[in-house]
Amino acid sequence: MTVIYWVRHAPTHENTFVGHRDVPADLSDTAQIARLNAALPQDALVVSSDLSRCVDTATAIQGPRMRLSHRVGLREFDFGDWDGMHFSDVSKKWPDLSRSYWQNPGDVAPPNGESWHAAATRVSSEISTIVKDNPRRDIIAVAHFGAILTQVQLAANIPPYSALAHRIDNYSITEIQVRPTFGVARVNHVP
Template sequence: MTVVYWVRHGPTHEKTFVGHRDVAADLSDRAMIARVDKALPRRAVVVSSDLRRSIDTATAIGGDRPRLPHCAGLREFDFGAWDGLHFAQVAEKWPDLSRAYWETPGDVAAPDGESWNMAEARVSAEIAAVIAENPRRDIIAVAHFGAILTQVAKAAGITPYRALAHRIDNFSITEIQMRPTPGVARINHLP
């Protein structure tokens, strides 16, 4: 059985939507990085999204584990016109759309962005390809809040709305066991 250990990248300290915009992570908490590294299996392979906050976090926690190429399919949601805007700005300019985005996630998308369903399909296809290329290997996937939540929803068989109730803190580990059907072992574990 393959286990995917989803790790959310280090904090960016941004106070706005950050989707495909490439911002750095703060990796100054060396003690936390060491705890995350120690909590993850030594023989797992490491993969990350191709955004530097994930790449740099994967490098910091990866140690001597085998490293796979970066995957654009593991990126955060594409927030389109909302990327870089504060949540209050979005709610003011697009009140109905922003409310629907959070209350009825699924097919609702930001202008020029992607919906939950689009992001879930992208992330699911990418991680399935990584698993297929690394049979019987555990995988450490360093990614983003939204990307991880899409996999929680899928593995737990819950709606996107229910998945959004979960916290996914920076540096947290979310463990999904891949069986004939996936199952969630733990969510948002901070070592």
């Protein structure tokens, strides 16, 4: 069986949209990092988004595990013009669009950004390639809130709106079984 252990990166302490913008993670909670490391399989391969908050989190938990190259395809949603803006400012400037983005995720995209479907296709393609290139190996994929939720949506066969109801905390593990069956084993487990 192949299992992907999706790990959300360490906190950034941002209170704005953070998509493709590269902001650092706060890795000062070494006790939490140790608990996370202990909860993950020691023989799994480690891969991450290429953004520093994921790269640095992956490095913190890597230990003796083999590391794969960083992947652009595992990035967070591209929030376009919203990236760096506070949520309330977005809802004031684009009230209908922002409401539709959250209530009808799918083809709705921020200005100069990407939709749920576009992000889900990108992340799914990247992780499928990783699994195909590493048969019968478990994968620890350090990624972002939205990227992980697209995979929950796919594995659970639920609409994007239902996937958005799940929490994905920093340092959490979301376990998705890929082979021989496809499904969600657990979501947002914080060790």
